[in-house]
Amino acid sequence: MCLKFNKKLVTTLLVFMSLFIISSSVLAAPGTSGKWSNRTQTLFVQTGMSSKYVTAYNSGASKWRTKSNFNVSTKTGSITNAFAASTTYDSSAGWDGIAYSTTSSNGIRKSSKIYFNTYYTGRSVYTASILSGIATHETGHGLGLTHTSTVETSSVMFPYTFKSDGKTSARSLSPSSADISVVNKLYPKTSSSKSLEETDDSDTVTLTPSWVVYYENEEELADAADLIIEGTVGEHKNLEYTKDQFYTYTTISDVNVKDIIKGKELNEGGNIEIRQMGGTDGETTVITHDSTILQEGQNVILFLRQLEDGTYSPINQDDSIYLKTKIGDNTTVNALSINKNTKKQETFFNEKNGIVLNNEIISNIETQY
Ligand SMILES: [Zn+2]
Structure with a gap:
């Protein structure tokens, strides 16, 4: 396999990448998705939970209450309240915290339920401050924030708890000034008295996880993977769920394996089942x-x-x-996620599989092999 780069285009690419990295570190802030009709809310913390989780939720709420316009207090109570916190257990998940949220079509938040996954959070590496950071992150989802869209570890809305060593904190454990300014825009102190009310019943629940480990690049991902394959997606085989336990809603696709990059011999050329989070019960x-x-x-x-x-x-x-795309003689591999340090991608896939570049920079380079 021979690879030809146009030098001028590579230079353009490198300049573009450094601009992208610089600008993203300045501009990155969480987005928003829905808001409560009133900036004063009570987070009901499930009665009877282990005191370390109660402490973490109290601490998470206080970080928003004392710094931002979102005036959230806590009370013990039932998870059936509109804004509530509890624990769950899922040993096959990659997340240590999750929020379920529903929002009216006019953007008014109707409910947010946040959970620790005690499969992970019972471990000693989950110290009080790490748990407080996760509670702050999930409460941030609860009030209407989404993840930071680029590698922005100073935001509490960075999606990952630990670095790939599994013990060093990957995110800020408290809201950054950028996080606070987004919240204050969402909940201005001088909002009009005619606030919007929630409208229809929504049939959509949005899940926002806190992932346990941040794999900074493809080499770290490859080390963590049991199996790396190249293949073609077949039909959605079926859907699985436990009613109203929303993290169990799973879509299963058949993937026809063309090549095994890492892992034990499969029935190469055969199919494997891939499970993804998200689905429907009808x-x-x-x-x-x-x-x-x-x-x-x-x-x-x-x-x-x-x-x-x-x-x-x-x-x-x-x-x-x-996603691997072939147009004429050119092959590109595009990461779906942009939560990556892009610098090592090209090297990794050149060695293993061809070329990889992120969506943002494809147009700046021509590749042939
Ligand atoms: Zn999250």
Whole structure:
């Protein structure tokens, strides 16, 4: 395989990448998705939980209350309240915290339920300050923030708890000034008395996880993966769910394996089942942020973790999905996720599989092989 770069275009690319990195570090802030009709809210903390989780939720709420216009207090109570916090347990998940939110079509938040995943948070590496950071992150989702869209570790809305060593904190444990200014814009102190009320019943629940580990680049992902394959997406086989336990809503696709990049011999040329977060029970549709459901016919490279039932799931969902496209003689591999240090991508895929470049920079380079 021979590879030809146009030197001038490579230089353009490098300049573009450094501009992108500089600008993203200045501009990055979380986005928003929905807001409560009133900036004063009570977060009900499930009665009877272990005191370390109660302490973490109290601490998370106080970080927003004391710094921003979002005046959230806590009270013990039931998870059936509109804004509530509890724990759950899922040993096949890659997240240590999650929020379920529903929002009216006019953008008014109707409910947010936030959970620790005690499969992870019971471990000693989850200190009081790490738990408080996760509670702050999930409460941030609860009040209407989305993840930071680029590598922005100073934001509490950075989607990951630990670096790839599994013990060093990856995100700020308190809101940054950028986080606070987004919240204050969402909830101005001088809002008009005619605030919007929630309207219709929404059939969509949005899930916003806090992922356990941040894999900064493809080499780290590759180390963590049980299996890396290239293949073509077939049909959605079926959907699985436990009613109203929304993180269990899963879409399963058949992927026809063309090549195994890492992992034990499969029935190469055969199919494997890929499980992705998000799906429907026919009434409620569950959409998980950072989980884009694969479509039939797509050519993909997947970094996979094997689950207890023998099926596979992309590590941190979109972080481990790469779309491969061939146009004429040119092949590009595009990361679905932009939560990556892009510098090492080119090297990794050149060695393993061809060329990879992010969506943002494809137009600046011509590749042939
Ligand atoms: Zn999150």
